[in-house]
Amino acid sequence: MSEGGPPPGRYRQILWTLTAIPAIDARHVGKCLTCSDRSVDTADPDEAQMWCLKHAGLTRHTGYELSAFQLFNAAITDPSVGEAGLLM
Numbered sequence: 001m002s003e004g005g006p007p008p009g010r011y012r013q014i015l016w017t018l019t020a021i022p023a024i025d026a027r028h029v030g031k032c033l034t035c036s037d038r039s040v041d042t043a044d045p046d047e048a049q050m051w052c053l054k055h056a057g058l059t060r061h062t063g064y065e066l067s068a069f070q071l072f073n074a075a076i077t078d079p080s081v082g083e084a085g086l087l088m
């Protein structure tokens, strides 16, 4: 059996495009590096930082990671693919 991709001639690559979901802003998360506890993700970066400060006050844990992420939709934008997702 060969390693790597699918057998030649059976599949072909098509073009996909990622688009940020416009109704959803970037989300922010605070994470404790000591116990891996994390805040609920929020649109407000100050809320994620506040979670870290509250967690520090409760636990005396001192290392934190603040991160942000964005939600995307993936859609086929290949002109050779019809609306039903079939190759034309």
Ligand SMILES: [Zn+2]
Pocket (backbone or CB within 6 Å): 032, 033, 034, 035, 036, 037, 055, 059, 061
């Ligand atoms: Zn912690």
